[in-house]
Amino acid sequence: MHHHLILRVVAKLLLPFILLYALYVQWHGDYGPGGGFQAGVIFAVGFVLYALVYGVDELTRILPRPVLITGMIAGVILYAGTGLVGLFQGLTFLDYNGLAADSRHGQEWGILLVELGVGITVASSMTAIFVAFATREPDIDDEDW
Amino acid sequence: MGVIIIDLVLFGFLVLAALAILRLTNLFAVTMLAGLFSLLAASLFITLDAVDVAFTEAAVGAGISTVLMLGALALTTREEKTLATRRAFVPLICCLVTGAALIYGTFDMPAFGAADAPVHTHVGGEYLQRTKPDTGIPNVVTAVLASYRGFDTLGETTVIFVAAISVLLLLGFPNRANRRKQDEDEA
Known part of the structure; x- marks a missing residue:
């Protein structure tokens, strides 16, 4: 892995911009195209690029498997939890009107939190699936290649 | 006129990519072409002004699923095992009849962008009006x-x-x- 010098440098240069772009897509989904789903995928792609250049072991060092599993669960819980707040306020499930003083701000908050939940689940799921594929030992003979 | 040319070029490459995927047995090339297919589909969604769908298609179809397919490819062989080909007339006729029926069905669809299309006469307009307030x-x-x-x-x-x-x-x-x-x- 140590001989891909250009790849390693370029990957390290690109990584912050990919993650920043993912965050832009995440938080800017209300105003332009994008949202939690796309942002989660782009976020995961950043880590996949890191793993492709530096190896999966490096990726699992910065993102251990329990963190990925926790992220997958936390996103769904954040989404459903945002919905439950409405239920406890006497509104219907996933009604965001009561999340802030007036209903429009409530809606904005609700959509922001819900999209964040989607983003966290998608990013962790995609990274976890990639790690599961990449760390699996091939069962196939070298001659079959 | 320009839009029609762009559509024709994109659709032409889409069909070419699909045919190449069918013909090739090198799975690495097939995976790459599948990514290209998604990118072309995303471009077509952009010409239809469906930017959110195009974004998803480009990120998921061309991006992450290509990587995951490559990850799966590393666990298996790189060449598709070809079976002895034999002429299959019944499946061919089934495909042709189904394709003809689908194309015949599109004749009843409203014109692209028509204001009286069912998609614009039900809840669509209401969402557009109510979302902002x-x-x-x-x-x-x-x-x-x-x-x-x-x-x-x-x-x-x-x-x-x-x-x-x-x-x-x-x-x-x-x-x-x-x-x-x-x-x-x-x-």
């Missing part, structure tokens, strides 16, 4: 996705979660530290 969010797609249809999106998120858990169960997701310990124990 209800939520204050400029992107109607996001408002429909996360607020008006919040139940559906919760379901989709749960589907992604369950799918990921299933893949991890099938492939195994052992903690690296535990696995090393296991290996040492076995040695």
